[in-house]
Amino acid sequence: MKKKKVSIIGAGHVGASTAQLLAHSGISDIVLFDIVDGMPKGKALDLSEACPLWNSASSVTGTSDYAETAGSDVIVVTAGIARKPGMSRDDLLKTNAEVVSAVGRGIAAGSPDAVIIAVTNPMDVMAHLLFKTTGFPHHRVMGMGGVLDAARFSTFVAWELNVSPGVVNSVILGGHGDQMVPMPRFTTVNGVPVTELISSDRIDALVERTRGGGAEIVSLLKTGSAYYAPAAATFQMIKAVLFDEKRPLPAACYLTGQYGIDGLYVGVPAILGASGVEKIITLTLNEKEREAFAKSAGAVAGLVKILNI
Known part of the structure; x- marks a missing residue:
């Protein structure tokens, strides 16, 4: 059986952390792509030298050539600039749109059957842009943000109730940003809705903290943005695709009339x-x-209208 191949476009903190999770798990070979000279090769070499310690048979390749991503089963797009203090996700729009458009063109020909996971912010719009630039069917292009947002909400609910985060199942709707819509009615703790366990005032506070979850980390780090949890969220989505898990997860998807929305991620x-x-x-x-x-x-x-896509 041929080993699966995952290419990660962008070898910064999120991309490299995702590559680490994949290499540690051994579930695929990995190509780490970046335009910065030497950087993806250096990180790939470092990860390769860790694989014997993890008893992992994953091959990790670093490259600045899109040709080495050919034949990928999953392509993760993290390329772009990270958010800085005081910067909203929307501020990233035009800069990252240029980067992601180039990525879409670079990966489409070599991996025509791949599933694409957009991570670059503003994530919903970048998923839409990748859908347009690759020409892939919309079901094979998705965005990661919902899994991350749900994990953040689950974390805050677990802390509030002093329970294991693993028993909290959160549901998030909407764009990955300040206007995301956490859904307390559908969020449960071992099957019990959180609305039965937490007061409405406290739920509102947890919802607001979740909406600002990324900005809170940016303000604390001062020179960077979140990457451990985004990488873990991305890994969960990759695994769902590679193993055909049929796993229910919140993701940025192209709607064709569902929820009264048509033609939008x-x-x-x-x-x-x-x-x-x-x-x-x-x-x-x-x-x-x-x-x-x-x-x-x-x-x-x-934002999609601004980019005219």
């Missing part, structure tokens, strides 16, 4: 498997939730 719960987004799960929302989701989708649509 927005975060929704979906079933992820070998062909990418295999099914979108449609929740029945109340009026307040519908309004919040529509507002979040509208913010994404506004």
Whole structure:
């Protein structure tokens, strides 16, 4: 059986951390791509030398040549500049759009059957841009943000209740940014809705902290942004695709009428498997939730319009 191949475009903190998780797990070979001379090769060599210690048979290749990504089963796009203090995800829009457009053109020909996971911010828009520049079917292009946002909400709920984070199952809708829509009604602790366990005031506070989760880390680091949790979220999505897990996960998916949205990437719960987004799960929302989701989708649509894609 041929080993799976995952290419990671962008060998910065998120890309390299994702490569580390893959190499440690041994579930695929890895190509780490970056345009910075020597950097992807250096990180790949370092990871390769760790593989014997992890008893991993993964091959790790560093490159600045898109040709080495050919034949990938999954391509993760993390390339772009990171957010700095005081900078919103939207501020990144035009700079990262130029980078991601070039990436889309670079990877499309060599891996025509790949599933693409967009991580670069603003993530929903970058997923849309990759869909357009690669010409891939929309179900094979998705964005990572929902898994990360759900993990952040689960963390804060677990801390609030002093329970293991592993028993919290969070649901997040909307764009990956300040207007994301955590869904307390659908978030459970061992099957019990958090609305039965936490007061509405405290839930509101946890929701606000989740919305600002990335900015909180940026403000603390001062010279960087989050990468451990984004890499872990990306790894979970990669695994769902490589092993055809049919795993329900929140992801930025191209909507074709679901939730009243057509022709736009927005975060929704979906079933992820070998062909990418295999099914979108449609929740029945109340009026307040519908309004919040529509507002979040509208913010994404506004950025897509700016880029004229």
